[in-house]
Amino acid sequence: MIKFKTEPNKNSLETYQWLQNREKENVPLYDNIITAPKEGGVFINNVIARWDKGHSGFK
Structure with a gap:
């Protein structure tokens, strides 16, 4: 959960x-x-959010 x-x-x-x-x-x-993929492996997800005074991302 984010x-x-x-x-x-x-x-x-x-x-x-x-x-x-x-x-x-x-x-x-x-x-x-x-929800994570059902198959195994290495996955890179990026999450981006914006606020009135800026934005941020996390990998």
């Missing part, structure tokens, strides 16, 4: 998974929860 001390702007939260060849795929959020 939690924040200060909630980001409404509809500003984005998540995606990095794929091969520097491509990315949108990862849906349901109640601020990311």
